[in-house]
Amino acid sequence: MEKNMYLKDNNSGMLTSAAVNWFPGHMTKANRKIESSLKLVDAVCEVIDARVPQSSRNPELDRIIQHKPRIIVLNKCDMADPKKTAQWISYYKSRGITAIAVDCKSGKGINNFAPTVKSVFADKIKQWESKGMIGRTIRVMVVGIPNVGKSSFINKLTKSTRAKAEDRPGVTRGNQWFTVDKTLDILDTPGVLWPKFEDQNVGMMLAYTGAVKDDVVDIELLAMNLLVLLREKYPEPLKARYKLDKIDIDSLEAYELLELIGRKRGMLISGGEIDTLRAASTVLDEFRATTLGKITLEDVNNG
Numbered sequence: 015m016e017k018n019m020y021l022k023d024n025n026s027g028m029l030t031s032a033a034v035n036w037f038p039g040h041m042t043k044a045n046r047k048i049e050s051s052l053k054l055v056d057a058v059c060e061v062i063d064a065r066v067p068q069s070s071r072n073p074e075l076d077r078i079i080q081h082k083p084r085i086i087v088l089n090k091c092d093m094a095d096p097k098k099t100a101q102w103i104s105y106y107k108s109r110g111i112t113a114i115a116v117d118c119k120s121g122k123g124i125n126n127f128a129p130t131v132k133s134v135f136a137d138k139i140k141q142w143e144s145k146g147m148i149g150r151t152i153r154v155m156v157v158g159i160p161n162v163g164k165s166s167f168i169n170k171l172t173k174s175t176r177a178k179a180e181d182r183p184g185v186t187r188g189n190q191w192f193t194v195d196k197t198l199d200i201l202d203t204p205g206v207l208w209p210k211f212e213d214q215n216v217g218m219m220l221a222y223t224g225a226v227k228d229d230v231v232d233i234e235l236l237a238m239n240l241l242v243l244l245r246e247k248y249p250e251p252l253k254a255r256y257k258l259d260k261i262d263i264d265s266l267e268a269y270e271l272l273e274l275i276g277r278k279r280g281m282l283i284s285g286g287e288i289d290t291l292r293a294a295s296t297v298l299d300e301f302r303a304t305t306l307g308k309i310t311l312e313d314v315n316n317g
């Protein structure tokens with residue numbers, strides 16, 4: 015993601031969007047490109063990050079694609095909480111949207127994609143066949159915000175390395191078609207989709223996962239916020255990882271919690287002070303490496 019997308023506000027210490035001046039123009043352009051390509055496809059596949067299913071979505075997409083059938087791909091499910099992934103899939107189902115979980119690192123779940131698309135189109139295929147269109151190709155556009163693994167997904171799906179990562183804002187490419195099988199083609203998004211960047215919580219969620227680069231955010235602040243979230247949602251793995259079992263972590267301020275982790279790990283700087291920056295990096299790295307376990311930060315009920 016672009017460097018200047020989120021910056022630390024020196025007064026509040028929160029992440030803020032620094033891109034408000036130039037961003038809407040690029041966003042509109044990218045959205046328009048997607049809108050104009052919609053007529054080329056039968057359905058839209060939205061790739062999202064299963065660890066942050068809410069924040070890794072583009073808020074405009076519902077409006078843009080309107081009534082086109084949609085398939086949601088919860089990618090990176092190897093790092094997400096399987097129980098919560100299942101809950102998200104049920105949630106989408108209850109809203110009439112088919113969702114599948116995939117892991118583009120290992121390729122797990124990828125083979126379900128084509129059959130899933132075809133099941134979504136079962137009635138349509140019958141209609142086509144009744145009109146003599148036997149074996150008509152289904153065309154699906156793949157969209158996603160940067161870093162959700164859209165390129166990896168397309169590569170795995172098409173077993174090629176042609177889909178190249180492209181996360182420069184505002185840069186659009188020509189349409190790229192890929193063949194999955196005889197009756198399924200996919201179109202790589204000719205534009206960049208954006209998260210709900212004006213929402214600071216979304217910025218935080220994407221920073222936890224590493225989708226927003228660490229060099230533009232306050233690492234300690236990020237780690238403290240993550241610790242608070244983990245304490246609420248995954249207290250046991252948190253306590254186990256940092257040997258905090260005998261401590262009433264709920265009574266600690268976020269900074270105290272970070273310090274405690276630093277102390278437990280022997281992260282000291284001269285004068286015996288705790289190296290909270292190092293502790294913060296460790297917490298973030300370990301979350302991203304799933305050392306703390308498979309974790310999903312957003313729940314269906316509170317999104």
Ligand code: G4P
Pocket residue numbers: 089090091092093116117118119120158159160161162163164165166167178179180181
């Ligand atoms: P994008 O097109 O949506 O921007 O994403 P891209 O495919 O470039 O993937 C972004 C990062 O996420 C890559 O890691 C990629 O390997 C990783 N990734 C994609 N899908 C999965 C998945 O299902 N599970 C896991 N664990 N990781 C996934 P990177 O560190 O940027 O690059 P690299 O490690 O591939 O070199």
